[in-house]
Amino acid sequence: MKILITNVELVDAAGRRPGKVLIEDGKIKKVYKPKGQVKAEYDREIDGKGKTLMPGFIDMHCHLRDPGLTYKEDMESGMKAAVKGGFTTVVAMANTKPRIDNAEALKANMDKAAALNLCNLVQVCAVTKDFGEEEMVDFEATRPYTNVYSNDGFNIDNAEIMKKALAASTEYDFILATHCEPETATVERDVALLRETPGHLHVCHISAEATLEAIKAAKAEGLDITCEVTPHHLFASAMDYKVHPPFRTYPDRRALIEGARDGSIDICGTDHAPHSDADKLAGAPGINNFETAFAMYHTVFKGAGIPLERLSQMMSEAPAKRMGLKNGLIKERYPADLVIVDEEAEERVDPKSFVSKSHNTPFGRELLKGKVLMTLKEGEIVYDHGSLV
Numbered sequence: 001m002k003i004l005i006t007n008v009e010l011v012d013a014a015g016r017r018p019g020k021v022l023i024e025d026g027k028i029k030k031v032y033k034p035k036g037q038v039k040a041e042y043d044r045e046i047d048g049k050g051k052t053l054m055p056g057f058i059d060m061h062c063h064l065r066d067p068g069l070t071y072k073e074d075m076e077s078g079m080k081a082a083v084k085g086g087f088t089t090v091v092a093m094a095n096t097k098p099r100i101d102n103a104e105a106l107k108a109n110m111d112k113a114a115a116l117n118l119c120n121l122v123q124v125c126a127v128t129k130d131f132g133e134e135e136m137v138d139f140e141a142t143r144p145y146t147n148v149y150s151n152d153g154f155n156i157d158n159a160e161i162m163k164k165a166l167a168a169s170t171e172y173d174f175i176l177a178t179h180c181e182p183e184t185a186t187v188e189r190d191v192a193l194l195r196e197t198p199g200h201l202h203v204c205h206i207s208a209e210a211t212l213e214a215i216k217a218a219k220a221e222g223l224d225i226t227c228e229v230t231p232h233h234l235f236a237s238a239m240d241y242k243v244h245p246p247f248r249t250y251p252d253r254r255a256l257i258e259g260a261r262d263g264s265i266d267i268c269g270t271d272h273a274p275h276s277d278a279d280k281l282a283g284a285p286g287i288n289n290f291e292t293a294f295a296m297y298h299t300v301f302k303g304a305g306i307p308l309e310r311l312s313q314m315m316s317e318a319p320a321k322r323m324g325l326k327n328g329l330i331k332e333r334y335p336a337d338l339v340i341v342d343e344e345a346e347e348r349v350d351p352k353s354f355v356s357k358s359h360n361t362p363f364g365r366e367l368l369k370g371k372v373l374m375t376l377k378e379g380e381i382v383y384d385h386g387s388l389v
């Protein structure tokens with residue numbers, strides 16, 4: 001289908017400008033100025049008056065629970081929640097049941113995602129077999145299916161394993177994403193290892209000012225390190241709700257917001273971590289974030305006076321760049337992975353309205369600014385709120 005999106009404000013990492021966009025064969029065919037003449041034919045016109053077109057969001061960190069934990073979420077429910085949240089690519093962690101640590105399991109999930117055709121999937125592979133300390137995964141066999149490896153959910157305690165993982169990330173050219181616990185001390189250890197053993201390190205869900213300081217110093221040395229934040233650590237502090245890493249202090253939260261502003265934090269992820277009510281009651285850590293992430297980030301950024309262009313960079317361009325994807329910008333010949341948002345809409349979070357299988361969030365009734373109205377993946381409408389004609 002050929003779609004023309006007109007009268008819309010375009011916002012990506014390159015800036016903000018009014019315009020219109022023609023989509024053809026799954027790609028952004030042409031980006032016009034507002035008065036540009038459209039000679040091409042199209043099947044559908046979407047009037048984006050008063051709305052904003054952004055590159056689809058790319059989440060470098062989520063949990064889809066498939067296989068084995070599908071009472072919490074599965075590929076389909078997770079991807080429906082993702083596209084409702086404006087995400088067109090998600091990176092799913094390997095802490096499923098069993099853990100994803102081999103080529104067959106990676107391929108099975110990639111096939112599942114392809115059959116759904118809702119959202120692009122990067123399926124993370126574990127770093128070690130079953131997250132243990134005995135055996136590294138077979139990088140040679142798994143690398144054709146993914147370029148992100150992580151034991152997320154668990155710290156890599158053993159420095160020798162971390163060293164091997166860093167070396168493999170260079171040899172096989174992949175991103176090593178780490179869950180660091182204790183956070184700052186582990187990041188400091190890993191930075192020291194990175195100095196000796198070059199690798200491509202991405203630190204997941206940073207939450208503390210001291211961690212950010214360690215990462216800033218590593219970047220200043222020229223080491224290949226990036227990091228991400230979550231919506232909840234930017235939105236709130238000192239909350240009594242179980243999540244890994246925990247809610248930190250108000251000064252930590254302020255430092256993270258400044259890190260987002262000044263570029264020392266690279267990426268806005270979600271750490272979408274769905275859990276059933278029973279599991280949550282039993283102490284499972286995690287927050288269900290896909291459907292609220294954009295509005296939470298937008299609310300925080302707007303409150304702090306950080307432009308939406310920067311949020312787009314952190315939610316789309318930077319993760320695309322880190323993973324080597326030609327995506328994340330509104331640019332001709334790029335995939336038409338796009339999202340239309342209302343920057344001004346205000347809505348209270350209603351966990352009962354989640355399309356995710358789970359509803360675990362401490363932010364119910366929170367008033368947020370910004371709403372996802374439509375999501376397109378390769379030019380196909382994969383989510384439609386119904387408010388655009």
Ligand code: NCD
Nearest residue numbers: 063153243244271273285286
């Ligand atoms: C994650 C989950 O539920 O898989 N939870 C979380 O609080 N981030 C894993 C984890 O980091 O414990």
